[in-house]
Structures are given as C-alpha cells and as structure tokens.
Amino acid sequence: xxxxxxxxxxxxxxxxxxxxxxxxxxxxxxxxxxxxxxxxxxxxxxxxxxxxxxxxxxxxxxxxxxxxxxxxxxxxxxxxxxxxxxxxxxxxxxxxxx
Amino acid sequence: xxxxxxxxxxxxxxxxxxxxxxxxxxxxxxxxxxxxxxxxxxxxxxxxxxxxxxxxxxxxxxxxxxxxxxxxxxxxxxxxxxxxxxxxxxxxxxxxxxxxxxxxxxxxxxxxxxxxxxxxxxxxxxxxxxxxxxxxxxxxxxxxxxxxxxxxxxxxxxxxxxxxxx
Numbered sequence: 001x002x003x004x005x006x007x008x009x010x011x012x013x014x015x016x017x018x019x020x021x022x023x024x025x026x027x028x029x030x031x032x033x034x035x036x037x038x039x040x041x042x043x044x045x046x047x048x049x050x051x052x053x054x055x056x057x058x059x060x061x062x063x064x065x066x067x068x069x070x071x072x073x074x075x076x077x078x079x080x081x082x083x084x085x086x087x088x089x090x091x092x093x094x095x096x097x098x
Numbered sequence: 099x100x101x102x103x104x105x106x107x108x109x110x111x112x113x114x115x116x117x118x119x120x121x122x123x124x125x126x127x128x129x130x131x132x133x134x135x136x137x138x139x140x141x142x143x144x145x146x147x148x149x150x151x152x153x154x155x156x157x158x159x160x161x162x163x164x165x166x167x168x169x170x171x172x173x174x175x176x177x178x179x180x181x182x183x184x185x186x187x188x189x190x191x192x193x194x195x196x197x198x199x200x201x202x203x204x205x206x207x208x209x210x211x212x213x214x215x216x217x218x219x220x221x222x223x224x225x226x227x228x229x230x231x232x233x234x235x236x237x238x239x240x241x242x243x244x245x246x247x248x249x250x251x252x253x254x255x256x257x258x259x260x261x262x263x264x
Binding site for chain 1: 118121122123124149169172173176179180182184187190192211212213214216217220221223224233235237258
C-alpha cells in the first residue's frame, strides 16, 4: 500500500520534471523558456522528495525530514538563477532599463 | 537594549537556523539540540553586519499564512505552466509587465520577486535602479491590469503587513 503511494509520488514528480524539460525544449524564446525550469521542476522535485520522505521514514529508523531542506533551498535558489539569466538577456539586448 | 536582545537580535532567524540544523543532521538527539542552539545564537551575531537593514517581522502568523498561500499557489502554478507548455505554443501571449512597487524594504522586495518567479506564469526579470518598478515576464497574459492587481492584492499587501506595518 505504502509502496503504491511512493510509486505514485515518484511518477507525479517524474512527470512534472519531464514537462519542465519539454517546456525548455519547446517554447520559442529565452524568456518563455525560463518558465519551465522555475516552476514545473519545483513540483517535480517536490514529488520525488515526498516519495523519499515516505520511503525512508517507513524503514523504521525514525522520521526522515531532511528532504524538506532540499525543497527550501530550491525555492530560494530557483528564482535567483532565473533572475540572473533574465537580467543577462536584457543586458545583451541592450535595454537595461525597464 | 536588554541582555536578551543582545544575545538574540533576531529570534525568528535563530529559531529558523536551529530548525535547519536539526533537519540537516536529521535527528533530534540532545547533542545536536545543544550544537544547533549554539549555532543559532552564534550565526546571527557573526553575520549581523550583513543585515544593515534588518527585516522586522511584525506578524509571524501572517508570515505562516503567506507561506501556506505560497505553497498552494506553487502547486497551482505547476499545473498552469504544465498546461501552457503542453498546449499549442502559438496561442500564448508572452509579455513584459511593469509592476509599480509599494514595498520599500529590500528584503521584502526580494521575497516578492522570488514569489513572483515561483507562481503562475510569471518570472521577475529586473528591478529598476530606484527600486520602484519590477519588470516581470509573463508567459501568457490576457489582461495586464488584472495580472498586476492579482499580484498586488495576493502577495504585495500581505508582505507589507508582515514587514512594514508599524
């Protein structure tokens, strides 16, 4: 039963990570491509991490929660890298000022 | 300034550090509780110079509520963006939006910019030098004014209440 749940979260996570990557390949310009990795991937990683929490907590070694930190750090860093890439692109196009 | 204030200039930050430490070592053994507490006291003191304009959190409960709303919205954002990515790309209307900022605290602006990047179809891309306008790229805009109003109402107002209300 628990294995089914873990597998379900893995599939959901994998699916969203895949969709994020498809977005990266499919969308026509750089700014639109930024949207895939900043969002679809967060839920992708989230799903896989929930599966990891469930799996390692059910092995009897006590609750395993340090996966939550991965989510936290991802939420902190993903917008910053997106911002850097967008800034660099604006700079290259020559319109620095919004 | 009381002794308590000098030892713990940022109590919430300290609590957060302790939590992060316990999560990192993935145990609540007494030894790590002590070590984590020491780190939680030492780190804010050592790094206090990096926080010239220290954000003051006026209402922690509103912050928790904000985080809950944010997590929910990130879930929704993923579904929205997944739909947009898999749908026909020709029909998307990408656009740049200028969001006039009312927030003044640097930290609050950073939180707002990150929030915008994590929520449906928008990525913050530039902040004007005078910190008054945030440039946002949106994947699919139907009405610019609605998007701005949503961001202001849903994220900026709570952030103002959390960080700036007196």
